Amino acid sequence: TRELKAYTRMPLLGGIPNYQDVDLDPIVITSNPRSNVSEAFRSVRTNLQYILPDEGPKIILVTSLHPGEGKTFVSVNLASVLAKASKRVLILDFDMHKPKVHKSLKIENVSGISSFLIGKTDYRQSITATSVENLDAISAGPVPPNASELVLNARVDQLFKEVLTQYDFVIVDTPPLLLISDSLVLLNKVDLGIFVLNTEKATKAGLKHLEDVLLMNNL
Numbered sequence: 001t002r003e004l005k006a007y008t009r010m011p012l013l014g015g016i017p018n019y020q021d022v023d024l025d026p027i028v029i030t031s032n033p034r035s036n037v038s039e040a041f042r043s044v045r046t047n048l049q050y051i052l053p054d055e056g057p058k059i060i061l062v063t064s065l066h067p068g069e070g071k072t073f074v075s076v077n078l079a080s081v082l083a084k085a086s087k088r089v090l091i092l093d094f095d096m097h098k099p100k101v102h103k104s105l106k107i108e109n110v111s112g113i114s115s116f117l118i119g120k121t122d123y124r125q126s127i128t129a130t131s132v133e134n135l136d137a138i139s140a141g142p143v144p145p146n147a148s149e150l151v152l153n154a155r156v157d158q159l160f161k162e163v164l165t166q167y168d169f170v171i172v173d174t175p176p177l178l179l180i181s182d183s184l185v186l187l188n189k190v191d192l193g194i195f196v197l198n199t200e201k202a203t204k205a206g207l208k209h210l211e212d213v214l215l216m217n218n219l
Helices: 002-007 036-051 071-084 101-105 113-117 155-163 182-187 204-216
Strands: 058-064 089-093 135-138 169-173 192-196
Touching: 002 204, 036 071, 058 071, 058 182, 071 089, 071 101, 071 135, 071 169, 071 192, 089 101, 089 155, 101 135, 113 155
Parallel strands: 058 169, 058 192, 089 135, 089 169
Antiparallel strands: none
């Protein structure tokens, strides 16, 4: 994290240690609450208070530059650590290309975000309670052929507006920024974007690209 601070002007929320059991037990907050990884997520939760000082419900988007950097792991554990602080939390899986949230939370993915955006279901039908108290989820739903077009749908604004009346925090998991533009579209609609950088994949050039993209899009 010290090196990262030297190369970016963006605020650094925290560093999460490498977690070996990410596939076996993805919700470290509940499976190993005393671990240094869980402690790191609690530290991120504390730091969020300084970056989001205003009262009221908030939407937080989580993305990464590359696939496999751990953004879904961060999404579900950040949602869980906020829920453990007695906040009402909803996690939305907006990665309709390669959805993973339902696998991490061990819930079904029969209907979800894609079903709502094409007008097939009411989003309330897709809200699922998870094994973590105070944490609900809406999975991505069936993978559509036009996922990137769906995020431009006006129903996205309707969804965000309505869920903010029911939850303290809404965590939005999105596809990797370098591959797919969905997260850029959604960043305009949220209170905070969190970028997950993995030490094995992050580069100075990638970080510079990220800053350039944000600058170009006034984000």
